[in-house]
Amino acid sequence: QITLKESGRTLVKPTETLTLTCTFSGFSLSTPGRAVGWIRQPPGKAPEWLTFIFWNNDNRYSPSLRSRLTISTDTAKSHVVLTMTNMAPVDTARYYCVHLDFWSGHGPLGASDFWGQGLLVTVSS
Amino acid sequence: DIVLTQSPLSLPVTLGQPASISCRSSQSLVDRDGNTYFNWFQQRPGRSPRRLIFKVFNRDSGVPDRFIGSGSGTAFTLTISGVEADDVAVYYCMQGTSWPFTFGQGTKLEI
Numbered sequence: 366q367i368t369l370k371e372s373g374r375t376l377v378k379p380t381e382t383l384t385l386t387c388t389f390s391g392f393s394l395s396t397p398g399r400a401v402g403w404i405r406q407p408p409g410k411a412p413e414w415l416t417f418i419f420w421n422n423d424n425r426y427s428p429s430l431r432s433r434l435t436i437s438t439d440t441a442k443s444h445v446v447l448t449m450t451n452m453a454p455v456d457t458a459r460y461y462c463v464h465l466d467f468w469s470g471h472g473p474l475g476a477s478d479f480w481g482q483g484l485l486v487t488v489s490s
Numbered sequence: 491d492i493v494l495t496q497s498p499l500s501l502p503v504t505l506g507q508p509a510s511i512s513c514r515s516s517q518s519l520v521d522r523d524g525n526t527y528f529n530w531f532q533q534r535p536g537r538s539p540r541r542l543i544f545k546v547f548n549r550d551s552g553v554p555d556r557f558i559g560s561g562s563g564t565a566f567t568l569t570i571s572g573v574e575a576d577d578v579a580v581y582y583c584m585q586g587t588s589w590p591f592t593f594g595q596g597t598k599l600e601i
Binding site: 410411414425427428429461471472473474478481482483 | 491592
């Protein structure tokens with residue numbers, strides 16, 4: 366069974382850098398076609414895709430946030446880390462990590478969608 | 491970015507009656523491989539979104555057959571053939587054809 370869980374600070378100040386970690390199990394990020402992505406959802410609003418990292422370390426960033434985002438994985442590929450610089454109150458949202466499988470034929474989320482429970486990050490001084 | 495526009499944004503329904511949500515895309519969602527990577531999600535209060543439909547009309551495992559996806563190109567519809575109390579949620583459309591993937595604004599289904 367695939368599981369994902371987000372961790373990190375839940376309260377950051379304006380201008381600070383947010384660092385979130387996605388710890389996952391049930392699949393290998395070394396398997397071709399697999400990826401891990403980040404989606405955020407401000408309270409009461411629609412989700413927004415931020416970024417994802419492929420099995421081969423290639424990645425994609427939302428064009429509107431590209432300058433502020435970095436996604437990476439550790440050498441063992443057991444965690445995926447998201448950093449977002451220069452945080453502002455408008456970045457207050459629940460941040461989710463998700464499993465992706467581009468080679469399943471079902472679309473980017475694969476044969477079944479797997480999401481973490483999400484981490485509510487508040488940006489406030 | 492591809493913009494997805496849902497309507498209505500709020501949908502009052504009567505139990506047992508059908509309900510439909512529309513999602514229109516700013517450009518065709520047909521991929522180079524011929525597939526249309528269009529999805530519907532359900533989000534209950536306090537929960538992560540859950541995919542109901544993938545590639546326009548395919549139901550995910552465990553999704554009741556009262557949820558029906560249809561459409562093509564730029565116009566898509568989610569129909570609930572007979573609304574049950576358990577269906578109270580916000581429904582989002584999402585495209586996975588072109589990066590950045592995008593969601594619609596959401597439709598709140600209310601009994």
